[in-house]
Each structure stands twice: as C-alpha cells, then as structure tokens.
Amino acid sequence: MLTGMTAKEVAKMVKNKEDLFILDVRNQSDYQDWKIEGEKVSSINVPYFDLLDGVEGVLKQLPTDNKLLVVCAKEGSSKFVAEQLVEAGLQDVSYLEGGMKSWSEHLEQVLVYADEQLKVYQYLRMGKGCLSYMVISGEEALVVDPSRFTDVYMEAAKQEGAKITHIVDSHLHADHISGGKTLADQTGAAYYMMKSEGAVFDFMPFEEHDRIRFAHVDLRVLAVKTPGHTPGSVSFFVNDKLLFSGDTIFVGGLGRPDLGGKVQEWAKDLYDTVYEKIAAMADDVIVLPGHYANLDQEVNAAGYVGAELGAIRAGNELMNQQDKQAFVDQVVANAQTETPPNFEEIIAINRGVDVASPERQQELEIGPNRCALHHTH
C-alpha cells in the first residue's frame, strides 16, 4: 500500500534511530549535494527519469523487509515511482510528502532545559543543520536565531502562555533566511543583532545592549568588538548556565571562519572569545550551538544537540592552552572555501537590502548547509 510520510515522521525516525531505507529519485548532483541522513538511514540514488519505462531494474537493490521511502525534490516524481513499486509488488512503500522542500523546512521541537524559572526549547532543522531556540520565563519568551517559520515560535510561545518579547540573532546568517525581522514585526518584540553586520532596518544593536533582562532571565552578550572587522558571531550566556554559542563553538569543535575573506581577523577574534571569555566558564555550562554537522554524533542522550562545555573543551585541543599564533594558523588552515548555496542573496535579504517572495526564499534555502559541514577541530 502506498502512503505519504511527512517530514515530521521522517524526523522522528531519524531521531529514534529507526531503520529506514530511502530511494532518492532526484538527479545525481542534487543527491550528492545533500540528502536525508541518519545512523539507521540508508539510501540509494536512482533518478526518476531512469525509471520512466519501469522499475524492474531497481527492484533487486531495494529491501523487502524494511520500510521504503521514496524521495524527490517536491513530491511528484517520488509518488510516480512509488506507485510503480507498489504495482511491482512491494509492500511497505511511502513517498515523502512535499519532498526535500518540506524536509528542508521542518522544525523539530525538543526540550533542552527546565527549572522553576526557566524553560528552553531547541528547534532542530534537520534538513539544514540549523538550530534555533526559545527561552521562556514567566510570561515572556526570547527567541535565538529564528528561522523564517515564525508561526512555529509563536505557536510554541502560546502553548506556554508566554509572549515573545525579545529576539536575538547571533550573527548575520549566510546559510538560511532569518525570521528575526518578520517575527519582530508580528509580535512587537525587540530585535537585536550586531550593528556591524550591516542590517538596514531598525533593530537594537548589541553594541549598545549587551545585557538583556526579563522575568528570571539574565542574558549577557559575548562579543569581541573589533572596529573595522566583521565579527564572526556573538554568543549569549544565560543565567551563567546556558551558552547559546551561535557560530563560535559547536559540539564537534570551533566555528568556521567567516565568509568575508577576513579569515585571519576572524580567527583572532575567535581566539579572544575562547581564551578570555569562554575559558572562565564552568565545565557544567550547557553549550547550545547554532549549527550541527552530524546529528548522530552531536545529539545527546536527552535528544537535543548540545553538550557540557567541559566535555567540548576536553575533546578539542584548539581550546586548550594554545599560543595565539598557533591557534590562528590552525584555524586558517582549516578554513573551508565552499560557501553555502546562494549565500550572497541570503545575506542581502537578512540585511534587509533585498526582499524575496516566500517561493524565492524557499528556493534560495534549498540545498546543503555548508556553514556546518566542516568544523574546525
């Protein structure tokens, strides 16, 4: 029988490490660029246009005992192929509803932290490797690095009986379109980011607001303010317990140098952040990054992407007693040259210099997230 599977259902299977076999029928270059991945996910790629005359050729490559999911860019071709597979006698066949487009857009909400004063949710965007957060305290909520699916945060805040009053972007994103401005317009919340990132609309600059306090939340902005340089990324330290590290520290290592060609300066700023600010933090601080590269390696037992600072420090030689020049040299050597797809247009939109229709935004965001593909270990 042929059934549709939603991106949400696929996300559950990936997170729960359930066996899933995927027949990806997009063209080879799209498949090589990015695909659905997971510890128990295996996939093969046979373009749908090689299956127009029948699916006999591919049958022997498909499992008969596992759930089979057929995936394409939007949906049409996967349905077309899946129908033929059912006719050929396969039992448990599904197609991905909305295709890789919907996979790219799905946000999975996970509870990260809760005490009497504070609750924190992480939003995993598995199709992109991007993470965003909501911090709820009393009747207010703060959103960190929102994606453009602003209704998800508004709905979640409503469920918690809170109103979104603060929105922070850790940096000007190059790999996805920020929902910050839209969410601020929709909720009336204050929207903060670094002035030096060059946004042209009204917002609250971190240069003038390096501390945000509401209800039981005390958020401090950790930024290296070097005039004339493009700062890579700021981090947010909440209640001396939670470090929203943006693009500075990942579970797997340190951030990658920025895309502006100022790798040296960026690496020096990163050194100062790591050695002057983060070095002073306790080992049990929970690090919550803006990206991940490998979900299976970076997700913890509680089901969210994050780790204690002590564990990250222990596993990362760059963060331990390094000479500044050696650190910079190593970060520069590890700099990656591949840029996220359409990053120039995405940056222009996030600065408010350019405007794009929802369809255009969807197209610009499709594809791999190269911000997180390679961490600097």
Place this chain on the structure above:
Amino acid sequence: MTSNKFLDAKGLACPMPIVRTKKAMNEMEANQVLEIHVTDKGFKNDLTAWTKSTGNELVKAEEEGDVLKFWIKKGE
C-alpha cells in the same frame, strides 16, 4: 535557433516535463532538435542529467521571465 519540434510543458510539475520530453524525443530522428518550454525550475538540472545519461545533447538554454527554454538535439 531552429527546432524540428516544439513541446510546451509550462505549468507541468515534475515528473511530467521529462515524461513528455522523452515521449517527444522517441518520435524524432537523430540530430533533430526539440524546443521545450517549462516553468518548473527543477527541470534544468534534471534535463541536464537526463540528456547526459541518454546520449542526447542539451545545446541551448534560455530564461525569459518565469519560462525556461531548452533546445536538445537527439543523439545518433
């Protein structure tokens, strides 16, 4: 560019543009050119890959507003 046959696949979603292209090419002779108009943006990569795997040749591509135009030459 002159073409021997024209396929209007505007408004059609994947996989139909490729299905129609294949059908049209089946009815053509070697070295003849098929002109295709589509609005499905994903078609470009798919057509490029398809022509390669089938021994046909994508000779020209143009964009006019929302319409993507392609000319493909049938292989020997």
